[in-house]
Amino acid sequence: INVVMNSGDNKYNMYTEIAASVSAAGLNGGAIPEYAGLTNVALNKTVYGPTAKSGYVGDVNDGFIPVGEYDTSGWAGYNFWNGAGNYNGAVATEIIDHGRVYNNLSLFRAYIEVNSGAGIGAPEKVEVLVSNDRENWVSLGNLSAVTDARMQWITLQLTETASARYVKFAFTNSGEKSFIFCGVLEVYSADEVAVIDVMRVNAYD
DSSP, X not given: OOOOOOOOOOSEEOOTHHXXXXXXXXXXXXXXXXXXXXXXXXTTOEEEOOXXXXXXXXXXXXXXXXXXXXXXXXXXXEEOBOSSSBOXXXXXXXXXXXXXXXXXXEEEEEEEEOBXXXXXXXXXXXXXXXXXXXXXXEEEEEOOOOOSOSEEEEEEEEEEEEEEEEEEEEEEOOSSSSEEEEEEEEEEESXXXXXXXXXXXXXXX
């Protein structure tokens, strides 16, 4: 385990990769012992997107969970307003380029906010697609259904692992609200040994 200490301040909460690696309880995102042995290979990789841009351009794979709501740092907002109404069924995509093909991809997660009062709706669906050339895509399925929670994780756990260099998260707008907001995207693989980097952790009093 590689541990790098950093006492600098930041605006974010603890990253759940630590929970994924050591099954720690009490972190934002909860205890996730079933993820032990998996590594978030999307961390700090190149991202292409989003295709439906807004003024909210948070980095979705920098290893931080936004502490506050949509108007705090860290959120990416996908804008579906066309000047007269909402684009019902429009899709915003984020493509993560892992730099090489990873085997044993098995878990995909997104951290989203649903806030009707602020014009942020629940996505109709979030589809996960994979590719090795960024042209030909294969769908692996959809992330889990959105609940009534304001901030929440939605996930896709595969029964058979996949291999890919590129992973696309496709957010489909329901047409009810103008925005979809995403704070974190994660792609987990058993391809490498997990590393805990405490440089990405800020402890709060």
